[in-house]
Amino acid sequence: MLRVAVVGSGPAGIYAAESLVAHGPAQVDVYDRVPCPYGLVRYGVAPDHEKIRSISASLAKVFDSPDVRFLGNVEVGTDITLEELGARYDAVLVSSGSSAGRGLGIPGDGLPGSFTATELVSWYCGHPDTRIDAFTDTARHVVVVGMGNVAVDVARILLRPADELARTDVPPHVLDVLRASPIESVSLVGRRGPAEARWTTKELKELGSLTGVDVVVEPAELAVDAAGEQRLAAEPGARRNLDVVREWAQRPRAGASRTLRVRFLQRPVRVLGTERVAGVELERCVLDGHGGATGTGETERVEAGMVVASVGYRGVAVPGLPFDERSGTIPHERGRVVDAAGEPVPGVYVAGWIKRGPSGVIGTNKHDAHETVATLLEDAAAGRLPQPGGTGDALELLASRGVHVVTWSGWRAIEQAELALGESLGRGRTKIVGRDDLVAAALRAAGA
Numbered sequence: 001m002l003r004v005a006v007v008g009s010g011p012a013g014i015y016a017a018e019s020l021v022a023h024g025p026a027q028v029d030v031y032d033r034v035p036c037p038y039g040l041v042r043y044g045v046a047p048d049h050e051k052i053r054s055i056s057a058s059l060a061k062v063f064d065s066p067d068v069r070f071l072g073n074v075e076v077g078t079d080i081t082l083e084e085l086g087a088r089y090d091a092v093l094v095s096s097g098s099s100a101g102r103g104l105g106i107p108g109d110g111l112p113g114s115f116t117a118t119e120l121v122s123w124y125c126g127h128p129d130t131r132i133d134a135f136t137d138t139a140r141h142v143v144v145v146g147m148g149n150v151a152v153d154v155a156r157i158l159l160r161p162a163d164e165l166a167r168t169d170v171p172p173h174v175l176d177v178l179r180a181s182p183i184e185s186v187s188l189v190g191r192r193g194p195a196e197a198r199w200t201t202k203e204l205k206e207l208g209s210l211t212g213v214d215v216v217v218e219p220a221e222l223a224v225d226a227a228g229e230q231r232l233a234a235e236p237g238a239r240r241n242l243d244v245v246r247e248w249a250q251r252p253r254a255g256a257s258r259t260l261r262v263r264f265l266q267r268p269v270r271v272l273g274t275e276r277v278a279g280v281e282l283e284r285c286v287l288d289g290h291g292g293a294t295g296t297g298e299t300e301r302v303e304a305g306m307v308v309a310s311v312g313y314r315g316v317a318v319p320g321l322p323f324d325e326r327s328g329t330i331p332h333e334r335g336r337v338v339d340a341a342g343e344p345v346p347g348v349y350v351a352g353w354i355k356r357g358p359s360g361v362i363g364t365n366k367h368d369a370h371e372t373v374a375t376l377l378e379d380a381a382a383g384r385l386p387q388p389g390g391t392g393d394a395l396e397l398l399a400s401r402g403v404h405v406v407t408w409s410g411w412r413a414i415e416q417a418e419l420a421l422g423e424s425l426g427r428g429r430t431k432i433v434g435r436d437d438l439v440a441a442a443l444r445a446a447g448a
């Protein structure tokens with residue numbers, strides 16, 4: 001019986017657990033630092049994308065197996081070390097995702113009112129580690145820097161009528177802020193042209209059809225160069241995206257109360273303001289013919305009370321494991337962690353975003369996790385796993401440290417508590433945010 005500790009209950013960790021027990025016999029403990037499972041499916045995918053969020057129902061089935069346990073509210077590296085896990089399991093599979101956001105790295109970045117998309121997304125998704133008062137006073141004008149789906153999510157959540165979001169599970173404090181929001185405009189800003197944008201057509205069209213929102217695109221900013229033409233010819237999705245923004249550029253304004261501006265060929269060079277964000281200085285760019293863009297020195301100032309950098313997610317180093325600072329990932333060979341010399345770190349594996357960086361859709365992690373599990377099983381069959389030397393269940397160790405582990409039945413109790421919260425507010429299921437409240441809901445069910 002192979003005993004494996006999986007670190008992270010996002011899609012990658014759960015797909016890995018599923019694959020391990022399918023190849024059985026194996027016992028898998030899936031740890032997570034938050035009391036709730038599913039990683040970015042719960043704390044990243046936008047609340048109004050219910051269909052995608054419903055993937056959690058199929059992920060949940062993995063925990064029906066008596067050989068898979070959920071152990072939430074346990075931070076590996078803090079509550080228990082990697083070495084302590086290694087001493088108690090045959091292998092440790094790290095699938096801790098990419099939880100840090102990248103900032104703009106320009107003067108003024110960091111002023112109150114400037115955020116990473118990670119911070120904003122964590123707030124509206126009700127992540128327990130986000131201060132609930134992080135966004136009490138939203139601005140009238142917001143600049144979102146980035147041209148990917150996360151930037152589109154952020155713009156949509158800020159612009160969408162709050163009553164429509166009341167039908168989702170957004171936490172009450174988020175709904176209150178969005179209801180009172182004075183937002184008049186959101187500008188989506190990108191350095192390159194429309195052929196280089198990384199969003200998907202479905203999400204883009206949804207953004208352009210929000211109730212009460214005018215969309216403004218400057219036709220002069222829709223430039224496509226030779227590299228762009230090549231991309232458009234090779235990627236039908238990029239062509240469809242261009243058609244969408246071209247149509248937006250033709251749209252007459254309807255006098256709506258909110259405006260979405262999409263600004264291509266604009267590079268933020270400075271966040272303006274002294275006490276807090278007052279605007280952004282943008283530099284006009286031109287395409288360089290090779291898929292990049294260069295600044296022209298011509299600048300303009302855009303008024304904004306809030307700036308959101310949606311320029312990528314980044315993995316965080318796991319104490320005791322090698323880490324590639326440049327890519328924000330753990331170096332590996334088909335999922336087997338390797339050190340700087342390329343030598344395997346015995347018994348340690350990686351899957352998901354911490355393995356390959358923040359790219360792909362949820363399903364991409366399935367294939368990725370399968371590759372890692374195949375490598376792990378290959379090593380097990382070849383006798384390459386170290387012998388676990390420690391005794392006792394990790395749960396005993398955690399209990400001795402006073403860690404309140406949230407098990408699967410505890411998570412089911414949290415779900416019931418979220419339904420009850422929603423009912424008390426006249427809404428559907430509504431997220432509970434505070435870590436203590438989540439743990440209390442889980443422990444109440446356990447009769448603790």
Ligand SMILES: Cc1cc2nc3c(=O)[nH]c(=O)nc-3n(C[C@H](O)[C@H](O)[C@H](O)COP(=O)(O)OP(=O)(O)OC[C@H]3O[C@@H](n4cnc5c(N)ncnc54)[C@H](O)[C@@H]3O)c2cc1C
Nearest residue numbers: 008010011012032033039040044076096097352353361362
């Ligand atoms: C804002 C946003 C929106 C997205 N929307 C979509 C979408 O609509 N459709 C789509 O297909 N994909 C979407 N994605 C991508 C999708 O969410 C990812 O592909 C997927 O979640 C990555 O899976 P993962 O398991 O590698 O990481 P994650 O989902 O991040 O899971 C990692 C888990 O590890 C846990 N963890 C981290 N460190 C530790 C530790 N030290 N100890 C214990 N646990 C730890 C975390 O709490 C987390 O639960 C979105 C991503 C983002 C950022």
